[in-house]
Amino acid sequence: MEALGWWGVPLAVLGGAIRGSTPFLFVSLGECLTEKSGRINLGLEGTLVMGAMSGYGVSYLTGSPWLGVLVAGTCGMVLGAVHASICARPRVNDIAVGIALMLFGLGLAFYLGKPFIQPNAPRLPAIPFGWWSESPQVRAALEVNVLFLIGAVLAPGLLWALYNTRWGLAIRAVGDNADAARTMGYAVDRVRLLGTVAGGFLAGIGGSFLSLYYPGSWNEAISSGQGLMAVALVIFARWDPLLCLFAALLFGGAGALGPALQSVGITSGYYLFNAAPYVLTLLLMIATSSTQRTLKGAPSELSVTK
C-alpha cells in the first residue's frame, strides 16, 4: 500500500468488490428469478454451501474446475426442485421450507464434504486486466475472475429475457397474479418450479465460486451468510436483475472496505462497515414501504411483500 498511499483504498475496494460480489451476484440473480415467479427461497444459503462443496469435490476428483461449476449448479437445481415441489402443496409456508432446506443443505454439504477439507483442487482462472501496470496493487485489483464476467453479462441478459421473451412473460404473470395467469393457461406450479430450479442453478454456481476462486478452498465456514443476504439484496435491487449487479458490487464493496481501511491503519469500526448493506436495505424499506401499497417493482404474489 505504501506506493499508492490513500489511493490504495479505493483500488483495494474495487478489487475486493469485484471478488466479493461474485457470489452475491449469482445468488441474487437466482433469488430474483425465483421471487419474480412469486416464491421466496430462503434455502439458497444451503444451496450455496452445497455448491461450494460439490464444485470443489468434482474439481478435485476430475481436475476440471469448470466441470465442478456445472455440478455445483446441478446440485442447486436439485435443491431448487425440492423447494418448489414441497411449496406446490397447499398450505405450505415457503419461508419455513426455505429454512428447512438451508439446514438440510448445510448438513448434507458438511456430511459429504468431509473428505475434501484437506486436498487441493484446481481453481478457476482469472483474466489479468492489469497487465499494463507496474504496480502490484493495480494488477491485483484488476485481476477479474471469469465467473464475475459471466454474471455481469447474465444480469442484463436476464433483464432483457424477463421483459422480452415468452418465458419472461410467463414468470412475471405467475408472480404478479397466479389466478390471472392460470386463466391465461399458464401452469402456475410448473412455471414456479422452473423459476426455482433455475434460481438454484445460479446459486449453486455462486457457491462454486467460493470454493474454486475466493477464498478458494472448501471448509465448513466457507459462507458468511451470502445466501440469506441475497434475499435482502434482491429487495434492495427492486427485483431488477441489472440492479442486482450494482447491489452485489455495493454489498461486496462494503465487505472490502473494512480490510482496505485496515491496511492504511484505520482499524476501528471494521465490523460496522459489514453491517452497512443491511442498515441501508432496512432504511430503504422504511423509506419506501407503506401500509397502503406494496413495494414498487415487487411481484405481488410474493408473501413477503403483502
Next chain:
Amino acid sequence: MRLLGGSPRGAAEALTIPAGALAVSLILFGIFVALAGANPLGVYETIYSGAFGSWFSWQNTLQRATPLMLTALCTALPARLGLVVIGAEGALIIGALATVAIASVLPGASHWTVITAMMLAGMSAGGLWVGLAGGLRYYRGVNETISSLLLNYIAIALMNHLVGGPMRDPLVLHRPSSWHVGERNMIGLIPGMDVHWGLVFGVVGCIVTYVLMQHTVFGFAARIVGGNVRAARMAGVPVGRLTLVTCLIAGAAAGLAGTTEIAAVHGRASTSLVVGYGYTGILVAFLARQNPLAVIPVAILLGGIDAAGGLLQRWHDLPDATVHVMRGIIFLVILASEPVYGRLRVFQQSVVAPSNGAVPREAA
C-alpha cells in the same frame, strides 16, 4: 385433549400426522445411512440411546433443548397474528450483549440482584429488537420477515464490533470475547441435575405464553387478527398495540435465551453465540404448529437428535454432520405433511374442526 385440538379427533390428528411424518423421515434417513454403508437399525438405536437412553443423555438433551424453546417462541407467538418473524437469532445476540453490559455496571451488587437485572436486561433488549420489526410492520408496512432477517445481521455485526473493541476482554486470546459476567453471577444448575435453570425459564415461558395465547382476551384478540385483520379492525381490536406487544414478548423470549446462554453457559459474549439457535427455533415453531405448549416436546426431540451427533461418529464412523442431515429430512417431511391435515377420513367429523394454530398461508 383440549390442549391440542378442541375435539378428541382433532387431538388424535394433531398427534398422528407428525408421528407419521416422523416415521417417514426416519425411513428416508435409514436409506441415507444405508447408502453410506452403515446399519440403519444400529444408527437408530445409537441416536435413541444418545438422546434419551440414559439419565446422562437426557440431561444433555434438555441442556440443548433450552435455548430452542425460547427462540421458538419468538416465531410462534407472532405467528398467531399471521406474522412470520425470523429474528430470534438477532434478539438472542442483543439479549446476550445487554446481559454482559448490565453485569458489568453492577460490580458490587448481590447475586440475586445481578441475576434479576441480567434477565430483565436480556428480555427488554431482545423485546425491543423484535418489537422494532413489529412496529415497522404496523406503522410503516415494512415486511416483518425481511426486517427481522436484516436485524439478525445487524445484531451479529454489532456484536462483532463490541466484542472486538469496546467490550473486548484482552485476556481472552483464542477468539474476540467480551468481559466475563463474573463467576459469582452465573446461573447455577437445577438441584440434582446437570442442567442449568434456563430449562425452567424455557418451560415456564412456553406455559405462560400458551395460557396467554389460548386462555386470555389478549390471545383471543391476537387470533382474530391472525384470522382476518380487517374483521379484527371492524370489531375494534387494537391491531397495532397487539402487534407491538406480541413482538415485544416474542423478542423477550429470545432475549432471555441470550441471557441464559451468557449467564449459565458461556459467561461472555462471542461468536460462539451464533450457532443457529434462532434458525432452528423457527423450525421448532413450525413443527409445533405455532403452539407454545407443543414447542416443549419438539424442542426436546431436536435437542436429543443434536445430542446424539457425537456418538454416531464414535460408533458408526459417520460424520457428526449426519444428525444435521437427519434434522433437515425431518423438517422437510413434516412441512410437506402440512396438506394432510383435514384430509384423512378417520379424523373427520360431520363438522370439520378448524386446524388449530396453523399460520394462514396468505397472511404474511
